[in-house]
Structure formats: C-alpha cells, structure tokens
Amino acid sequence: MFMKYKYMAMALFAAWFMMSCSACKKSTTDTGNNLPVDSTRIVKSGLSHPWEITWGPDNFIWITERSGRVQRIDPATGNSSFSFTISEVEANGEGGLLGMALHPDFMNNGYLYVVYNYDNSGSYREKLVRYTYSGNTLTSAVTILDGITAAGIHNGARIWITNDAEPKLFLTTGDAANQPSAQQTASLNGKVLRLNPDGTIPPDNPIAGNPLWSYGHRNAQGLVMANNIMYASEHGPSEEDEVNIIEKGRNYGWPDVKGPCNGGELSFCTTNNVKEPIWSSGGSTIAVCGLDYYDHDRIPQWKNSLLMTTLKNSSLRQLKLSADGQSVTETAIFLKDEYGRLRDVCISPEGRVYVCTSNGSDDKIIEISSLP
Ligand SMILES: [Ca+2]
Numbered sequence: 001m002f003m004k005y006k007y008m009a010m011a012l013f014a015a016w017f018m019m020s021c022s023a024c025k026k027s028t029t030d031t032g033n034n035l036p037v038d039s040t041r042i043v044k045s046g047l048s049h050p051w052e053i054t055w056g057p058d059n060f061i062w063i064t065e066r067s068g069r070v071q072r073i074d075p076a077t078g079n080s081s082f083s084f085t086i087s088e089v090e091a092n093g094e095g096g097l098l099g100m101a102l103h104p105d106f107m108n109n110g111y112l113y114v115v116y117n118y119d120n121s122g123s124y125r126e127k128l129v130r131y132t133y134s135g136n137t138l139t140s141a142v143t144i145l146d147g148i149t150a151a152g153i154h155n156g157a158r159i160w161i162t163n164d165a166e167p168k169l170f171l172t173t174g175d176a177a178n179q180p181s182a183q184q185t186a187s188l189n190g191k192v193l194r195l196n197p198d199g200t201i202p203p204d205n206p207i208a209g210n211p212l213w214s215y216g217h218r219n220a221q222g223l224v225m226a227n228n229i230m231y232a233s234e235h236g237p238s239e240e241d242e243v244n245i246i247e248k249g250r251n252y253g254w255p256d257v258k259g260p261c262n263g264g265e266l267s268f269c270t271t272n273n274v275k276e277p278i279w280s281s282g283g284s285t286i287a288v289c290g291l292d293y294y295d296h297d298r299i300p301q302w303k304n305s306l307l308m309t310t311l312k313n314s315s316l317r318q319l320k321l322s323a324d325g326q327s328v329t330e331t332a333i334f335l336k337d338e339y340g341r342l343r344d345v346c347i348s349p350e351g352r353v354y355v356c357t358s359n360g361s362d363d364k365i366i367e368i369s370s371l372p
C-alpha cells in the first residue's frame, strides 16, 4: 500500500515537473567552445557579401552576392564559369540579393529561384523571381511572388524547394522592421511562406488562397529540410536567437514571445498555441544565419547535426540532433573568430562542408574536409 502511494506521488511529481518545465530549455551539452578543424582550404576569395551558397546538381557551388551577382563556382579551382548580375537588385543595408535555390529538376529545366530587394516606384520591396539557366546565362525572368515589404533590416530570406513528385517552395520573410506584421496573417512579412514552384498557392495551405505556412517570425535566415522535418534559424532581438521546427499553421511568437515561453509570455503562448524553439541563445545573441543538415561518414562527429553559421559570433555551430530529429542534444563551436562573420553553409555529396564569410571585403568560401 505504501509503495502504491509512493509511486502515485512520484507520478504526480513527474507530471507537475513536465508541466511547469514546458518552458525550460531542453538540456543540451556543450562539447566545446572553439574546437579545431583541419584540412580547411580557401576555395574562393575576393567576394563581396556572399549571401547564399548552395551545392548544385551539376556539382558546382552556386552563389549570390548582395549587390546582385549570381555565380557558378568550380569547388576544385574556385574558377567562376558563369556570372550574371541582376540589375534590378537594390542593395540597401541588409537588403539586396538574398536567397537562391535550384529546382530539383534543374538539370532538365534550368529553373533557378532568387529572392531580392528592389525599388518599386519609390517603395522598397522584396520579390521572388524564377530564372532559366540556359546557354550559360539567365533568361526568362518570371515573378513568382511580389509585394513583400522590404527595409534596411529584417528581409529574411531563404528559399527551400522540396524534392517531391510535386515540389513545394518555401520562403522565409522578415518583419522588415514592422514587428506587428509577423502576427498579421494577411501580411507576407514575418512568415514562412509555401508556394507551388509556379507561384500558385497549394490548396492544402493553412489559409485558403494565402501563401502563409507559419507566422510569428522575426527574421529567419536559415532554412533546411531533413528527414521530412523543416528547420529554420531566426535572429533574436538582443536575446534569444532561435532554431525552430517549422510546422503547418503554427505561430512562432514574435514579437510577443522571444525564445521559449516563459514569464509574461505564457498566456500568449497558451492562447496562440505558440511553438517553442528547439534551441535558443538565451540572454545574448550570436546572429544565427545559414543552416544545413549534415549526415555523412566523412566527418562522423557531425552526423545527424544541423550546421549553422553565425555572424556576430563569427562561428560555425554544430547542433547535434536527437535520433528523432525533434530536439538538440549537444552543441559545439568551430572556426570561432578565424574568418570573421559567417553567412551561409552548404555540403557536397562527398560530405565536405563549405562556409562563406560576410565581412564586406575580400569575402571567402572556405572548405572543411575533416575534423581531427
Ligand atoms: Ca519564436
């Protein structure tokens, strides 16, 4: 009888602990503050604010620079075999040419998607445009989505296209310095948007006729899908950078909630079913940016991890995932202060990792082939 009550008390305590601790940060282990990498190699230098680096199905690195240039770079030599400048791009503060993605069937259709900021009759705006790569140039520009508000800060924007029979295009947008827009479902800002690659709106989006997929985002600049889970990294204000798992129709809290739900945020979180981050930076920020998923034998220490670049903290962060991908179990820091601000990351099919800097002059692409 005594044992029965003891177990009941333990179960009640466990239930209370789980409820009261729903806002607690998941326990993660920091395995190192500045771990060494070896076999780094400068692939390319002389760049200016590279924003996107992505590994193409042609085994070249495709890159955008904020001023409007798209290039195709040979990862072995650093030679640029193709360069095209989008003249409409207007770089202003953080704005300019931002994310880029190649269609899964790029080798056949040549579809290349870019998102950039431009001047629309005196208004600074953001749009998503599809080009066709053909004859070693970009032709046939088609506007896929327009009318996103842009500003000198908080423009997002990463693109992810799923590799399905019917691919879907996801785009992160920032609040463009207008915080309430993130909670307004009619606004295109502060969202993860979901479109068909031709710009039409999928019928199974959360709100009919609306590209909104999730909302309450401040400025997400990293986006990757792995094992059917979509991860996004998001800049916090003076605290609480976030990594989120993006789910259909969910509210991610901004500007009412920063990082996990706690203190005065709890009632908003309950009322709005806010989805908490799987990782956040706590009381300071490191300016989290490009995100990719690593699961290759070449660097076994990084298997089943998110790799995330940071600007302010000038590092590459490893976020080791749990087996189900739903939480972060360990974090580690690499390349800290070695190359300056790091903007984006991509991974080759052979498991080599590439990062690009964002220092503003003589920016570089750096290859990491192994860890000690
Ligand atoms: Ca959030």
Ligand SMILES: [Ca+2]
Residues within 6 Å of the ligand: 257, 258, 259, 260, 261, 262, 265
């Ligand atoms: Ca909070």
